[in-house]
Amino acid sequence: MSFDCPIILQQALPFAPWVDPRTRRLPGTIPVGPDDWIQADDAFAAQMALRDRLIAVRPEAVLALAERARPAAEELWEMVMALLPARGYAVGAGAVTRPDGVSVPLDRARPLATLGRLVQEDLCLMQPGEDGAESVLTGAVLCFPAGWSLSEKFDRPMMRIHRPVEKYDEDVGRRVQRLMDGVQPGRPLCRGTAHRTNSRLHNPRTEAMGRSIEAALPFIRVERQCLVRLPVTRAVLFSIHTYIVEPGALSAEQVAALHDSPLRHAA
Numbered sequence: 001m002s003f004d005c006p007i008i009l010q011q012a013l014p015f016a017p018w019v020d021p022r023t024r025r026l027p028g029t030i031p032v033g034p035d036d037w038i039q040a041d042d043a044f045a046a047q048m049a050l051r052d053r054l055i056a057v058r059p060e061a062v063l064a065l066a067e068r069a070r071p072a073a074e075e076l077w078e079m080v081m082a083l084l085p086a087r088g089y090a091v092g093a094g095a096v097t098r099p100d101g102v103s104v105p106l107d108r109a110r111p112l113a114t115l116g117r118l119v120q121e122d123l124c125l126m127q128p129g130e131d132g133a134e135s136v137l138t139g140a141v142l143c144f145p146a147g148w149s150l151s152e153k154f155d156r157p158m159m160r161i162h163r164p165v166e167k168y169d170e171d172v173g174r175r176v177q178r179l180m181d182g183v184q185p186g187r188p189l190c191r192g193t194a195h196r197t198n199s200r201l202h203n204p205r206t207e208a209m210g211r212s213i214e215a216a217l218p219f220i221r222v223e224r225q226c227l228v229r230l231p232v233t234r235a236v237l238f239s240i241h242t243y244i245v246e247p248g249a250l251s252a253e254q255v256a257a258l259h260d261s262p263l264r265h266a267a
Contacts, residue, residue, distance in 0.1 A: 007199040008046040010243045015224045016254045017192030018261035027176050029189040037188045037226035045100035054143045062143050064154040069138035072125050072235035073111040116141030124238040134158050144201045144242045185231035196265040197221040
């Protein structure tokens with residue numbers, strides 16, 4: 001099913017992973033405040049309108065939740081609801097009004113669908129697999145995939161999820177798993193990815209499709225990814241805040257750092 005995705009750009013890039021030496025390499029993490037994994041930027045209203053539309057018309061493409069992950073999704077619900085009032089949301093008994101003025105009905109039966117309409121971040125739940133060795137993607141609201149498909153990755157372990165990623169070998173996989181195992185409640189970690197891209201926020205692709213070949217990739221796509229341990233269920237939340245900017249939106253420092261860390265091209 002094709003989907004007409006509008007061009008939504010941020011006017012500035014508050015997070016550029018290639019600037020900080022700690023976030024240039026894999027897995028490249030830095031600590032963030034316990035509540036700072038949720039952020040809003042100047043594209044909030046436009047991105048949220050697109051999220052509303054995707055969840056309404058393409059739920060099979062952007063939502064997935066294993067039954068065993070429902071307790072984690074419900075715990076995440078409580079965590080997010082507690083953070084919203086300080087961020088300009090009006091939280092009522094049956095609905096939440098976002099900072100852009102849109103009222104979102106609260107539906108506890110669909111926790112990820114509701115949360116996906118409240119925050120800019122995509123939300124992925126990772127839990128131990130049957131063998132306990134690798135984390136498995138057990139739930140997600142993923143409106144803005146960067147060249148991958150939720151249906152193809154759902155209920156798969158980390159190494160299988162990253163199979164097409166050239167740099168994600170067994171050594172990196174082990175390091176990432178140790179990182180996820182070590183995340184502690186109240187002490188989120190943040191990392192980032194960046195590449196040249198087209199303008200499509202909602203850009204799902206299967207592994208068989210590979211990367212698309214485009215002559216010109218005029219935009220820069222950055223994902224601010226946070227790892228958050230849920231204290232009760234012990235699931236790990238992998239949140240993704242997506243920015244797409246024109247090169248002219250970069251600061252002088254961000255432009256200068258690109259000379260040492262040029263971005264790859266991935267449509």
